[in-house]
Amino acid sequence: MMEIGLTHYLVLSTVLFSIGLLGVMRRKNLLMLFFATEILLNAVNVGFAAISHYYNDLTGQMFAFFIIAIAASEVAVGLGLLIAWYKRHGNINLDAMSSMRG
Amino acid sequence: MFEAIAFYLFSILTAVMFYITVTTKQALFALTALAAGMIFISAFFFILGADFLGVVQIIVYTGAVMALYAFGMMFFDTTRELKERSGSSLITAGLSILSAVFVVLIFVAPIVSTKIQVTAPLIAGATNSQSVGMVLFTKYLVPFELAAVMLLVAMIAGIVLAGKKMDRSLTLMAEEEIMIAEEANRKVLL
Amino acid sequence: MELYLYIALFSPLVGALFAGLFGASPKTLLTGVVNSSLLFASFLSSAVLLGYVLNGQTVHVEMMEWMATGNLYIPFGFVVDQVSVTMMMVVTTVSTVVHVYSIGYMDHDKGFNRFFSYLSAFVFSMMVLVMSDNFAGLFIGWEGVGLCSWLLIGFWYHKESATWAANEAFIMNRIADLGMLIGIFLIYWNTGSLQYDKAFEVMPTLDNMTLTYIGVFLFIGAMGKSAQFPLHTWLADAMEGPTPVSALIHAATMVTAGVYLVVRANPLYHMIPEMGLFIASLGAFVAMFAATMALVNRDMKRIIAYSTLSQLGYMFVAAGLGAYWVALFHLMAHAFFKALLFLGAGNVMHAMDDELDPFKMGGLRKSMKWTFIMMTLASVALAGIYPLAGFFSKDAILEVGFVEHHYVIYTVLLLTAGMTAFYSFRLVALIFHGEERYKVFGFHPHEAYKFVLIAMSPLAILAVIAGSFKSTYFDMVTKILPNTEYHIHSEVTEWTMIIGTQLFVILAIFFAYKKYIKFKGENKEFEKRLVYKVLINQYYIPYFYEEYITKPYRELSTVFWKKVDLKVVDATVDCIANGIYKAGENTRDMQNGNLSSMLRWMVAGTVILLSLAVAFGLAVRYADEISAVLSGLGA
Numbered sequence: 001m002m003e004i005g006l007t008h009y010l011v012l013s014t015v016l017f018s019i020g021l022l023g024v025m026r027r028k029n030l031l032m033l034f035f036a037t038e039i040l041l042n043a044v045n046v047g048f049a050a051i052s053h054y055y056n057d058l059t060g061q062m063f064a065f066f067i068i069a070i071a072a073s074e075v076a077v078g079l080g081l082l083i084a085w086y087k088r089h090g091n092i093n094l095d096a097m098s099s100m101r102g
Numbered sequence: 103m104f105e106a107i108a109f110y111l112f113s114i115l116t117a118v119m120f121y122i123t124v125t126t127k128q129a130l131f132a133l134t135a136l137a138a139g140m141i142f143i144s145a146f147f148f149i150l151g152a153d154f155l156g157v158v159q160i161i162v163y164t165g166a167v168m169a170l171y172a173f174g175m176m177f178f179d180t181t182r183e184l185k186e187r188s189g190s191s192l193i194t195a196g197l198s199i200l201s202a203v204f205v206v207l208i209f210v211a212p213i214v215s216t217k218i219q220v221t222a223p224l225i226a227g228a229t230n231s232q233s234v235g236m237v238l239f240t241k242y243l244v245p246f247e248l249a250a251v252m253l254l255v256a257m258i259a260g261i262v263l264a265g266k267k268m269d270r271s272l273t274l275m276a277e278e279e280i281m282i283a284e285e286a287n288r289k290v291l292l
Numbered sequence: 293m294e295l296y297l298y299i300a301l302f303s304p305l306v307g308a309l310f311a312g313l314f315g316a317s318p319k320t321l322l323t324g325v326v327n328s329s330l331l332f333a334s335f336l337s338s339a340v341l342l343g344y345v346l347n348g349q350t351v352h353v354e355m356m357e358w359m360a361t362g363n364l365y366i367p368f369g370f371v372v373d374q375v376s377v378t379m380m381m382v383v384t385t386v387s388t389v390v391h392v393y394s395i396g397y398m399d400h401d402k403g404f405n406r407f408f409s410y411l412s413a414f415v416f417s418m419m420v421l422v423m424s425d426n427f428a429g430l431f432i433g434w435e436g437v438g439l440c441s442w443l444l445i446g447f448w449y450h451k452e453s454a455t456w457a458a459n460e461a462f463i464m465n466r467i468a469d470l471g472m473l474i475g476i477f478l479i480y481w482n483t484g485s486l487q488y489d490k491a492f493e494v495m496p497t498l499d500n501m502t503l504t505y506i507g508v509f510l511f512i513g514a515m516g517k518s519a520q521f522p523l524h525t526w527l528a529d530a531m532e533g534p535t536p537v538s539a540l541i542h543a544a545t546m547v548t549a550g551v552y553l554v555v556r557a558n559p560l561y562h563m564i565p566e567m568g569l570f571i572a573s574l575g576a577f578v579a580m581f582a583a584t585m586a587l588v589n590r591d592m593k594r595i596i597a598y599s600t601l602s603q604l605g606y607m608f609v610a611a612g613l614g615a616y617w618v619a620l621f622h623l624m625a626h627a628f629f630k631a632l633l634f635l636g637a638g639n640v641m642h643a644m645d646d647e648l649d650p651f652k653m654g655g656l657r658k659s660m661k662w663t664f665i666m667m668t669l670a671s672v673a674l675a676g677i678y679p680l681a682g683f684f685s686k687d688a689i690l691e692v693g694f695v696e697h698h699y700v701i702y703t704v705l706l707l708t709a710g711m712t713a714f715y716s717f718r719l720v721a722l723i724f725h726g727e728e729r730y731k732v733f734g735f736h737p738h739e740a741y742k743f744v745l746i747a748m749s750p751l752a753i754l755a756v757i758a759g760s761f762k763s764t765y766f767d768m769v770t771k772i773l774p775n776t777e778y779h780i781h782s783e784v785t786e787w788t789m790i791i792g793t794q795l796f797v798i799l800a801i802f803f804a805y806k807k808y809i810k811f812k813g814e815n816k817e818f819e820k821r822l823v824y825k826v827l828i829n830q831y832y833i834p835y836f837y838e839e840y841i842t843k844p845y846r847e848l849s850t851v852f853w854k855k856v857d858l859k860v861v862d863a864t865v866d867c868i869a870n871g872i873y874k875a876g877e878n879t880r881d882m883q884n885g886n887l888s889s890m891l892r893w894m895v896a897g898t899v900i901l902l903s904l905a906v907a908f909g910l911a912v913r914y915a916d917e918i919s920a921v922l923s924g925l926g927a
Contacts, residue, residue, distance in 0.1 A: 003106070009146070012117075014202045014205045014206050015202060016117065016120055017202065018199060018202035019120045019198070020124070021198040021895055022195065023124030025891060025892050027888075028888060031129065031174065031175065031178065032129070034171070035124070035133070036123075036124055039136070039139070045159070046143060049152045050150060052152065053150040053152065056220060056224045057220040057222055058233060061154075061234060062237060062238065062245075064152075064155055065238070065249075066245060068158060069252065072162055072167060073252050076170065077259045077260055079174040080259060080261070080262070082174065083174065083263065083264040095887070095888060193892075197895050197896060197899055201898055201902055204903055
């Protein structure tokens with residue numbers, strides 16, 4: 001219990017990921033959905049960093065960097081889209097987005 | 103001992119913060135909790151010896167991303183209470199817990215972890231930042247450059263999307279509306 | 293020579309396709325003329341080939357490869373040898389005549405073009421049947437003539453009885469064809485080839501049991517096509533078709549295919565004499581059996597049909613006793629005079645507005661002189677009076693029976709010869725002699741078209757002179773058939789037999805004339821007798837089939853339909869359909885276009901994939917243990 005191993009980190013990562021999934025499923029507000037996505041990405045980052053540490057391999061950290069870069073891009077584009085949407089419709093409710101409905 | 107205490111402390115803190123993020127009805131609370139969670143995540147990176155990653159986490163997430171969100175939120179009506187989906191919380195919780203259990207099972211199962219091989223070993227005698235730099239600019243140079251281009255594209259995209267003329271969609275407009283709009287455009291140009 | 297072979301074979305096909313083009317359009321004389329000319333071309337080519345074969349050569353071509361997989365090699369090969377050229381001559385001669393005749397006979401029919409298409413298609417199938425050099429090709433022709441026979445019997449498909457008869461013929465043939473197919477499979481299984489020459493080469497090495505099985509199954513096929521007992525009922529019912537069809541298919545060519553098969557397979561039947569004896573006995577039985585039914589029947593065409601059946605019996609007697617050349621010769625002679633008889637009957641039918649009951653005719657001699665002459669000739673030939681064709685062929689069969697010491701068969705055949713003469717002249721007497729009873733029914737008979745009569749004349753000539761070909765024919769076919777000569781050792785016996793037979797037959801003819809020439813009306817007294825009842829009802833065999841095969845089968849089918857099909861098969865299918873329908877109905881919500889519910893489904897999908905990953909991971913991890921458990925279960 002006192003000796004922290006890889007498994008501890010992986011379990012933590014998984015728990016955080018589940019919290020993120022919970023958010024993805026629960027939230028209706030698009031901005032809140034973005035928050036949940038950030039949580040998912042961060043949960044994965046924890047896992048990568050832990051594996052990198054326990055296997056003495058930098059690849060994990062590299063992936064974590066790229067994930068951070070992707071997260072940043074995603075936020076930039078996503079927020080732009082959100083603003084565009086909000087300007088036209090006056091809300092960012094997920095259930096209201098049904099123009100793609102078949 | 104010290105490491106264990108730090109791990110459990112930050113684990114609990116992070117989990118709680120993220121839980122607040124996904125459950126709170128106040129958008130501002132969610133934003134704040136998320137930012138806090140991000141900082142606590144960086145603590146794990148420091149514990150794991152990935153100093154550079156920890157710093158990047160704080161700067162990028164808590165600095166840049168959170169600031170972006172904060173600015174973004176100014177556009178929206180955030181004082182209203184957030185409406186959540188009703189009813190199916192049991193299924194929601196069940197699904198997320200199940201997925202967590204399965205992922206843990208996969209990682210804990212010995213077959214997976216024994217098959218991981220070291221491809222970019224730590225460089226002896228170098229600090230974390232030094233070795234990260236060496237790997238990043240040798241083995242991962244091309245992905246690194248691509249990531250830079252991607253960030254640039256994302257930046258431009260963000261600017262364009264949030265710009266002035268994006269409140270109209272040609273695909274959602276009727277034929278006549280487009281004609282009228284073009285007419286108006288021409289007048290402006292003339 | 294190959295060119296002539298292909299012309300002989302394919303010109304009927306060209307004709308069939310050509311007439312088929314006009315199948316749905318109203319009558320055009322063109323189709324009749326073109327088809328008849330093509331048939332004539334086929335006849336000429338066959339004649340050229342006959343001349344070639346008479347010089348002692350044969351033609352064997354392999355047109356193309358049909359199936360070549362592994363050890364199975366079946367080409368589209370055709371052979372013109374002494375046997376097949378005989379058949380080709382018979383088929384093309386009779387069919388050319390019948391084609392020309394049909395132009396007159398079908399003159400007022402709406403399906404004129406369709407008729408010619410079917411008729412030519414039949415000739416093509418028949419040519420494939422006789423010319424093929426392997427059993428597979430023979431079977432194609434065999435099925436082809438069956439199909440055309442079905443089409444032509446049911447030619448007037450608006451008549452219930454015609455469609456019924458067509459189906460009966462087809463189904464009966466199907467039963468027999470199964471036997472034939474099994475025979476062919478057995479041949480391939482045991483000899484490794486379907487080519488006649490190769491298969492017969494290997495056969496002597498096989499054991500007797502196998503050969504008997506092959507012989508039996510092939511003969512079942514022959515029984516169906518040649519309408520031997522107990523599969524004979526279809527032939528009489530097949531008379532529902534147009535009369536030229538009866539002449540061509542159900543007298544001259546198709547029904548003799550069974551005889552041809554036995555003749556073709558002579559090396560096989562030679563090795564299993566017990567089977568041959570059975571064939572001969574069955575043939576003799578059928579000869580007698582059919583002749584008795586013809587004695588009392590009151591339907592002109594059916595009488596001739598029973599006569600055909602009876603003559604087929606004769607052929608099988610000859611073939612069964614090993615006198616293959618005699619069988620083939622009788623086949624040829626019979627084709628000429630029986631086709632002539634049918635065509636004459638067709639003329640009478642036309643004159644009498646399709647009336648078939650000879651009791652309502654009489655005295656037609658005056659108005660239909662030529663038809664009268666030709667039908668009398670044909671009947672004399674059928675009865676076997678010297679010097680017409682029937683004498684040479686039928687007498688030869690009687691001699692075979694005598695020489696081979698099968699005296700029972702001989703006696704039966706002799707009696708049948710008498711009956712044949714009796715019923716043939718009963719028919720002639722009723723139709724052409726005596727009082728003109730038809731006037732009561734208001735018929736106005738007239739002679740057929742002149743070109744029809746001219747078309748029939750070659751058959752009439754052949755019916756008279758076919759006997760003179762006997763020695764030429766014998767020299768030709770015995771190159772490949774066993775050349776047993778059947779000579780009765782003592783000359784006295786021989787002459788006694790011939791003269792005795794002739795006298796017997798002539799007596800029968802006179803008896804028929806005496807009894808029916810002054811025919812006034814039905815003999816009520818006679819009709820009450822048991823013998824008459826049995827005969828007119830065809831020994832109650834159709835009744836028996838109806839009562840004990842068709843009806844139980846129908847009841848069984850109803851049970852299966854109500855119980856099995858509706859309650860099990862249909863229910864299962866409906867259940868599957870309903871299940872899918874309900875599943876679709878219930879899962880339609882997945883596609884409701886709501887993004888948040890889609891997100892939830894996405895997570896659900898992730899969970900499923902993860903669970904699969906866990907399951908497979910565990911399976912790989914514990915593969916050894918699992919296989920151990922599974923093998924334990926298996927053992």
